[in-house]
Amino acid sequence: MAEQEKEAALPSKASFSEWYNDILHKGEIMDVRYPVKGLYVWYPFGFNLRRNVYDLIRELLDKDHQETLFPLLIPENEFMKEAEHIKGFEDEVYWVTHGGMSPLDVKLALRPTSETAIYPMYKLWVRSHADLPLKLYQIVNTFRYETKHTRPLIRLREITSFKEAHTVHATWEDAAVQVDEAIRLYTEFYRKLAIPVLPSKRPDWDKFPGADYTIATDALMPDGKTLQVGTAHHLGDNFAKTFDIQYENPEGEQVYVHQTCYGISERSVAALISIHGDDKGLVIPPEVAPVQVVIIPIIFKEAADVLQACESVKGKLEAAGIRVKLDASDNRPGAKYYKWELKGVPVRLEIGPRDLKNNAAMMVRRDTGEKQQISLDNIRDEVLSMFSVIQDNLYEKAKQGLDQRIMECISLADIKENLSKGISKVFWCGDKDCGLRLEDEVGAGILGIPSPQESCRGKCVVCETDTDTKVYVARTY
Numbered sequence: 065m066a067e068q069e070k071e072a073a074l075p076s077k078a079s080f081s082e083w084y085n086d087i088l089h090k091g092e093i094m095d096v097r098y099p100v101k102g103l104y105v106w107y108p109f110g111f112n113l114r115r116n117v118y119d120l121i122r123e124l125l126d127k128d129h130q131e132t133l134f135p136l137l138i139p140e141n142e143f144m145k146e147a148e149h150i151k152g153f154e155d156e157v158y159w160v161t162h163g164g165m166s167p168l169d170v171k172l173a174l175r176p177t178s179e180t181a182i183y184p185m186y187k188l189w190v191r192s193h194a195d196l197p198l199k200l201y202q203i204v205n206t207f208r209y210e211t212k213h214t215r216p217l218i219r220l221r222e223i224t225s226f227k228e229a230h231t232v233h234a235t236w237e238d239a240a241v242q243v244d245e246a247i248r249l250y251t252e253f254y255r256k257l258a259i260p261v262l263p264s265k266r267p268d269w270d271k272f273p274g275a276d277y278t279i280a281t282d283a284l285m286p287d288g289k290t291l292q293v294g295t296a297h298h299l300g301d302n303f304a305k306t307f308d309i310q311y312e313n314p315e316g317e318q319v320y321v322h323q324t325c326y327g328i329s330e331r332s333v334a335a336l337i338s339i340h341g342d343d344k345g346l347v348i349p350p351e352v353a354p355v356q357v358v359i360i361p362i363i364f365k366e367a368a369d370v371l372q373a374c375e376s377v378k379g380k381l382e383a384a385g386i387r388v389k390l391d392a393s394d395n396r397p398g399a400k401y402y403k404w405e406l407k408g409v410p411v412r413l414e415i416g417p418r419d420l421k422n423n424a425a426m427m428v429r430r431d432t433g434e435k436q437q438i439s440l441d442n443i444r445d446e447v448l449s450m451f452s453v454i455q456d457n458l459y460e461k462a463k464q465g466l467d468q469r470i471m472e473c474i475s476l477a478d479i480k481e482n483l484s485k486g487i488s489k490v491f492w493c494g495d496k497d498c499g500l501r502l503e504d505e506v507g508a509g510i511l512g513i514p515s516p517q518e519s520c521r522g523k524c525v526v527c528e529t530d531t532d533t534k535v536y537v538a539r540t541y
């Protein structure tokens with residue numbers, strides 16, 4: 065990458081949209097100049113961040129799932145089997161119609177999601193209750209011909225980091241437990257990214273095509289809009305009946321299985337960048353930072369002993385498994401501070417001749433900018449404990465930001481008033497007409513019913529009938 069040419073400064077995060085587009089380039093996350101709309105290129109630094117983020121989700125899933133890999137291309141006859149599913153995806157799916165010059169006798173869909181690639185194989189693999197529960201996942205690219213405004217990491221036509229899990233169970237209840245387990249797992253995953261998420265049950269008209277119901281996790285972005293950063297679907301036996309997936313139960317009967325699927329994408333990276341970033345650039349939680357510590361030597365005339373000390377600190381931290389960079393380039397220290405703050409490095413260590421005399425280093429934390437002198441003797445423990453301080457601080461700040469922007473509203477006017485700030489909570493009777501009227505009136509979507517549901521009693525904000533259901537309403541990406 066050419067050294068950061070003197071580019072214009074990053075726009076303030078207050079103009080979030082410009083800040084976001086600029087930080088993707090300046091932070092070397094994604095290059096948006098690829099000549100196909102909705103397809104973008106990972107810079108190596110961004111790809112390193114993605115890898116660290118996806119290592120986390122793998123760690124969580126691998127406790128009781130197995131990773132696998134299914135083909136990208138799905139034959140039309142399989143793709144078109146499940147009516148609901150087709151309706152939901154038919155105007156989003158890309159088709160391959162030729163092999164070289166010759167037209168294919170069966171056209172092939174590029175997977176928008178992999179139910180119709182996987183389930184014909186599940187039919188072959190599932191025979192007896194002893195095979196259940198089956199819990200597989202894959203991390204692949206998927207393709208959706210999105211007609212809404214495409215955005216890097218947020219709404220892509222090639223979703224490059226689509227983690228999809230597909231599980232098979234003996235009963236509807238077992239699958240329902242798995243959906244809750246998926247949401248718990250996503251909440252834990254996002255907690256490691258210091259991102260608070262709101263689980264909610266999507267209204268019926270917004271559930272996944274072919275599902276009984278959908279529970280989603282939403283994050284709140286700085287502009288007051290929510291981003292759906294993960295979803296879990298109870299598929300009932302809908303796909304089992306379509307793809308004839310049955311198992312022999314202990315009584316020797318053939319029974320249709322019940323299934324779930326749940327997915328996240330690179331929106332997880334979008335949320336991390338957007339929620340934690342600031343006017344100086346990226347602020348990356350230590351857990352997933354490609355560079356966790358940058359060491360800046362402060363050199364005057366004699367450089368050798370300072371550089372030597374920096375090398376030995378680097379060695380100690382690397383021995384502890386910390387991702388360290390020593391920036392011994394001949395830029396001025398100030399230019400180095402600017403560069404590594406832009407890249408979101410959680411901890412900076414400045415070491416100069418005066419520090420050496422006190423056998424110390426100046427430790428600067430990226431999230432608050434606070435500086436403190438630390439002894440070189442226990443540099444490893446000081447840095448590791450600073451990582452957890454930063455992780456917790458980033459989460460607390462984001463949690464506060466979320467809680468402050470969830471407003472209880474008692475009228476449609478209240479909701480409209482609150483829309484630019486964040487999420488509204490209102491009573492809803494659950495009736496579809498009221499729901500759609502509410503969405504029309506306020507120009508924003510019903511996100512869903514908080515899950516687990518809170519006990520409460522009030523009047524539907526549209527029809528005034530008594531109800532014990534509250535919903536989140538917000539503008540969404």
Ligand SMILES: Nc1ncnc2c1ncn2[C@@H]1O[C@H](COS(=O)(=O)NC(=O)[C@@H](N)CS)[C@@H](O)[C@H]1O
Pocket residue numbers: 176177178179208210217218219220221223227228229272292293294295297325326327328329330331
């Ligand atoms: N065009 C897109 N760009 C980026 N992320 C997307 C896009 N479409 C969906 N996602 C993300 O992918 C997640 C899963 O997508 S989904 O349609 O809701 N669910 C499925 O496809 C199911 N098969 C579970 S994997 C969504 O929660 C959302 O976070």
Ligand SMILES: [Zn+2]
Pocket residue numbers: 492493494495498524525526527528529
């Ligand atoms: Zn109502």
